[in-house]
Amino acid sequence: MRLFLLTAVVMVAFAANSVLNRMAVGEGGIGAVEFALVRVLAGAGVLLALVAWRGRGWRGASLAGVAGLSVYLFGFSLAYGQLDAGTGALILFGVVQVTMFGGALLAGEAVPGRRWAGAGLALAGLAVLVAPAGASWMGFAAMAAAGLGWGVYSLAGRGARDALAATAGNFALALIPAAGVALLAGVEFGAATGRGVALAVLSGAVTSGLGYALWYGVLPALGAGRAAVAQLTVPLIAAAGGAVLMGEAVGWRFAVAAALVLGGVAWASLPRAVSRGGG
Template sequence: MRLFLLTALTMAAFAANSVLNRWGVGRGYIGAVEFACIRLVAGALVLAMLVLWQRGGLAWPGVTGRLAGVLGLSVYLVGFSLAYLGLDAGTGALVLFGMVQVTMFAGAFVTGEAVPARRWAGAGLALGGLALIAAPAEAGLPPGPLLLMALAGMGWGFYSLAGRGATDPLAATAWNFLLSVPLVLPLAVGLGFDRPDATGIALAVVSGAVTSGMGYALWYVILPTLGAARAGVAQLSVPILAALGGAVLLTEVPGLRFWAAAVLVLGGVAWASLPYRSLTRR
């Protein structure tokens, strides 16, 4: 139950990133590239300060998974921001976490992790719910942004798989953010900057320092116990949580189709993720 609650908290942080991005970029408070840069730098600074405070120094956590973590995080951040120039937030979230699902299940096979039939069935049920949400938006989607979001999903999948070997999750997350800065900022500078307003900056800072930095550190803590397959399935709940956040904060109230899909997605995630004994206990 503790693992289930920590996973739910982490998924809520991931969903908050989509809501914050939609709030800032969608309403014109900040550009997509600027949001990504401020988010990354804020996360790097806060995580570095936390490691310095808790450990007394920013010790190198080791090379295991470091390259995959840094590259995966960088690809995710850049692809995520640029894709939202042509996709709405809901469609983007569906493409992102659908690709994460594929990447992490592939990782489970490559690493020899056992994937029981119940977990496959839960994943199928959840994917059916996502397809129900995505159905009205299937036609006319721009291929460029779709490809960018698919690459972002692959990046996040690799980042998550790399995190399973972290012996110090907080330090590993801090170093991933710090080492991603020199990769992302030059690209962002080359694409050009627009001056954001105070609201846009605040939303990007919260996304970087809290829902990204803290959320990703917690993600690295629970990944070794969660496993690649269950981690991939659990993240399918993020688009639903993001839509709920949009309804509350942005007055985007979902319709009947959304609630039907929510039952499928969250039911599938619970079926695939909860221990078997908790489902059969009388």
């Protein structure tokens, strides 16, 4: 029961990042680049404090991890200027899975037929979502870039001996490209509201920093299979949060896309014995 509750808290934290970003950027409380900058600052601060509290360093960061995290953070924020919370989470989730699938192929891993079929369903769901009257193409492109970045970040971290230390290092080093983006974009906090900044800090320090730390704590007990299935709930939680907190509509297009994307990923994630039994 304890493991279930902790896992549920983590999934809510992941979904909350979508809702918080949408509330801050989508409603004009802070710019997308400014939100991402505050988020990475707050996340790095909390994660570095955690590894310092443990009395360990934050070695284990990688160039791919830092690059992937940076692309994710800024693409994520830019996308939520145009996308609803649930739609953005669904695009992110679908692209992450396709990226991880591609990473397995490039690594020469054997890919069962069910994973090909699952990836195809997920792609079909994304196509439904961005069909005419669906999601903004600009928003889709930004969130797809974020999904690619998070997928690369996840692939880079598979061999990390200390996941928390590696994550803290990646966040800390991501401050360098973040500062570069800030200079190029000419960030302007003068137009940001106190609420917008507070939401960015909350996203970075709590739902990203502490959320990721808790996730690393429950992963060993969950195992890879259950962890993959648990994440299927994130887009739906984000959609519910957007509907309750911001009155965002959840229409038939999202429902069809969600069924295809989540169904495809669930199919691809099934243990081999179960998938055989189901044909």
